[in-house]
C-alpha cells in the first residue's frame with residue numbers, strides 16, 4: 681500500500697462541463713478542506729475544458745487528479761498528481777471494461793507511475809454514466825460485494841468506487857463493498873448534500889466523493905460535507 685488516498689476522507693469531483701456558483705473561484709474550491717480534487721464528468725467533457733480546470737487549480741496545494749471518461753480527454757499536465765482510470769465492472773459490454781483502455785494505451789506514451797486504477801460499480805440507472813456504459817444496476821448487496829472482491833483480488837484495482845451519481849445510495853450495499861475489500865480503497869459517490877449525508881456514507885466507506893453539490897450549492901455546502909466525512913472517521 682502507501683497510496684495518497686489511504687489518508688483521504690473526502691474528494692471533490694469537479695465537472696469541467698459545469699460552472700461554479702456565481703462569485704466563487706477555484707481558489708475557494710481548493711480551500712474547502714477536501715483532500716483531493718478529481719476532475720471528470722460523463723457528458724460533454726473535452727480536453728480543453730479539462731485543461732481550463734487544471735490550470736485554474738494548479739497554483740493551490742490540493743492534490744489534483746484527472747478522471748477521464750474517454751481516451752480523447754486525457755491531458756498531459758505537470759500540475760496533475762495523477763490519473764484515476766475508470767473501469768466499469770458492471771458495464772453492458774467490453775468497451776468500458778477493456779476496449780477504451782486498449783485504444784488509449786496504443787495511442788499514448790503513458791506515464792505509468794502516475795496512472796492508477798478505479799473499479800466502478802455503477803448503481804444509479806438514471807445517471808449518465810449508467811446510460812453511457814449500459815450498466816446492469818440491478819445488483820444485490822452480495823453482487824456488489826462480489827464485484828468489489830473480483831476487482832481487488834483478480835484485477836488488482838487500487839480503488840473500488842461504488843457510484844450512485846445523482847442519488848443517495850443504499851448504505852447496506854456500500855457497506856457490503858467496504859467489507860469485501862482488504863487493501864483496495866473504497867470510494868463512495870452520489871447524492872451527498874450536507875453534513876449528515878456525508879457523515880452517514882463516510883461511516884461505510886473509506887472516501888466519499890462529492891460532485892454536483894459544488895456546482896449546485898457551492899463551496900460552503902461542500903465544506904460541511906468535508907466536516908461530516910472527517911468526523912465519521914475520527915469517531
Ligand SMILES: CC(C)=CCC/C(C)=C/CC/C(C)=C/CC/C(C)=C/COP(=O)(O)OP(=O)(O)O
Pocket residue numbers: 695720721722723724747748749750751754765766767768775776777780781782784800807808809810812813843845846
Ligand atoms: C481508458 C480511458 C482513458 C478512459 C475510459 C474510462 C471509462 C471506462 C469510462 C467510463 C465511465 C465514466 C464515464 C467515468 C467518468 C467519471 C464519472 C462517472 C463521472 C460522473 O458522471 P455523471 O454524473 O454520470 O455524468 P454527468 O455529471 O456528466 O451527467
Ligand SMILES: O=P(O)(O)OC[C@@H](O)CO
Pocket residue numbers: 693843844845846847868869870871872889890891892893
Ligand atoms: O454528483 P454526485 O451525486 O455528488 O456524485 C458524485 C460522483 O460520484 C459522481 O461521479
Ligand SMILES: [Mg+2]
Pocket residue numbers: 695721845846891892
Ligand atoms: Mg455528475
